[in-house]
Amino acid sequence: MLKNQFLFILAIVCLLSCNPDDSEQRGYDVDTARYYLTQGNCDAAINLLLSTKIDTSDYDYVRTLSSAYACRAGFSELTLLESDVANLDATDETTIIGSFVKFSTSPETTVDSSNYSDLLEAINTILYAGSVSNPSVANRVSVFGSSHANNLNLQLIYMYLALFGKYFYYYGDSDSNGVKAAGSNSNNTCLFSYTDAASVAFVTTQATGSCVSGGDGHPEMANADPALGGYEPEDLRRMCEGYIMLTNLLDLIANTTFPSSDELGDMNSIKTNVVDNIYGAGGYCDDPSLPAGICDERRQSECESTYSNAANFPDLERFYAVIFEQMFI
Numbered sequence: 558m559l560k561n562q563f564l565f566i567l568a569i570v571c572l573l574s575c576n577p578d579d580s581e582q583r584g585y586d587v588d589t590a591r592y593y594l595t596q597g598n599c600d601a602a603i604n605l606l607l608s609t610k611i612d613t614s615d616y617d618y619v620r621t622l623s624s625a626y627a628c629r630a631g632f633s634e635l636t637l638l639e640s641d642v643a644n645l646d647a648t649d650e651t652t653i654i655g656s657f658v659k660f661s662t663s664p665e666t667t668v669d670s671s672n673y674s675d676l677l678e679a680i681n682t683i684l685y686a687g688s689v690s691n692p693s694v695a696n697r698v699s700v701f702g703s704s705h706a707n708n709l710n711l712q713l714i715y716m717y718l719a720l721f722g723k724y725f726y727y728y729g730d731s732d733s734n735g736v737k738a739a740g741s742n743s744n745n746t747c748l749f750s751y752t753d754a755a756s757v758a759f760v761t762t763q764a765t766g767s768c769v770s771g772g773d774g775h776p777e778m779a780n781a782d783p784a785l786g787g788y789e790p791e792d793l794r795r796m797c798e799g800y801i802m803l804t805n806l807l808d809l810i811a812n813t814t815f816p817s818s819d820e821l822g823d824m825n826s827i828k829t830n831v832v833d834n835i836y837g838a839g840g841y842c843d844d845p846s847l848p849a850g851i852c853d854e855r856r857q858s859e860c861e862s863t864y865s866n867a868a869n870f871p872d873l874e875r876f877y878a879v880i881f882e883q884m885f886i
Contacts, residue, residue, distance in 0.1 A: 579610035587621050594621075599628035614687040616705045620712065626679035627716055630672045632662060634715050641719075644735075647826040650834045650841070651764075654725050654885040655735030663722030664733070666742055668777045668795075673723050677798070680716050681857075683709050684805065692805060692855050694812035710813040717806045724799055725885055728775045737885050738767035743775055748881055749796070750774035752782070753871040755846045756878035765878070766886030782874070784867035797860035800876060804855045807836045841880045848872050 577585065586609040590602035602625040612618055637660070646656035657663065665673055684692040686709075687700030697706040725731060728748055732739035738746045747768035751757050761770040781792035810832045815824045835841045835852070842852035851872060854860060864873045 579612075580615075583610045583612060583615060583618055587617050590621050590625060594624060594628055597628070599625055603629065613682075613685075614700055616701050616709070619683055619686040620709065623679045623682040623712065623716075626675050626682060630675035630679060632672075632676055632679070632716060632719055634712075636661065637715055637719060645718075645827070647830050650831045650884050651886055653827065653831050654721060654881075655731075655737075657718055657722035658726045658729070658731045658735035659733065660719060660722040662719050663726040663731075665723045665727040668727070673720070673727075676716060676720050676723070680713060680720065683713050690856075693808055707814050710809050711815075714806070714809050714813065717802065717809070720802060721806070724802065728778065728795070728799070729885055730775065743777075744773070745775045746772035747774045748799075748885075749778055749781070749874060749877050751874060751878055752785070753874045753878075755871070756874045759846065759875070759878045760882055763883060764886065765882035768878075768882045781864075782867070782870050783865055784870060790861070790865065793865060794857075794861055796873060796877070797857055797864065799881065800860055800873065801855060801857045803835075803880070804852050807832055807852060808855060811836060835880065835884075841883065844875075844879045846875050847879060851876060 586605050590605050593599075593602040593605070603622070606618065606622045606625060609618075641660040641662070644656050644659040646652040662672075683697075687697075689696045689700060694706070694710055697709060700706070701709060725737075726740075727742070729737040730740040730743045730745050731737055738744075747760065747765075750773055751760060751770075757770050759765070760768050760772070778792045778796050780787045780789040781796045782788065783793070810824070810828050833840065854863075860873070864870045
């Protein structure tokens, strides 16, 4: 009898101690996923993390899942920091995008490539972590605390710099020197084929590089305007990706504490010479042709919802003409 009681108690103890709770199991799986990443086994890490007890407010989980998608995208922070940041040119807002395009990871020759899509997924994993409805540095702090949020912000900035390079290399038909319309992939001279009167007037009178009135936009965004025939929601989605990419990066650089080292180049110069000239008082975002607050929207879904309304779409068109065509010349 005593032996049976002992075995029963032992079994209960084993059940309680040998079956980890959700948090413990997630911790084990995060550690295993990190090992997979050291071996370059990105898919194994992703599959494991998506099958475990998911908690998007768990800092280690979110950071590791994002790294796994970035791994599959072929993105390496080491490459970025040791090689690509040397190309950063923060002289002013007109030089920064072209310098991103010079990154070794920028060349893209197909729309929505797997590398581009995985890097975007890596970003979104952090951007919307903690079930925040509106991504921002402030909301990230409320979920993860200041220290962890700042680490996540830095991870986002690293990835955004590379994503910018990919986006504008492809949709700007750039060459490896970061010059818009100097490539041979799609032969467009503008990012978008502008029809809105204010947009056309802007690219006619302002310094927008190769983009002038009547210039062709990229064919994969040509049918983004719901007011025109042949409207394609996927074309609008791509325009919104560029828009949301910039508004989130502006928020990140303006509100993130950077390391004292120079591993990211002079980020303070980017903040002063680029972000302030776009986002600050009297900057591009305050152009009278743009609606107030357009640079404060950071949600992809809200962008697509707002600008799928034909009456609103000219505002997105003007955003591209006023901000992107001036920034990328």
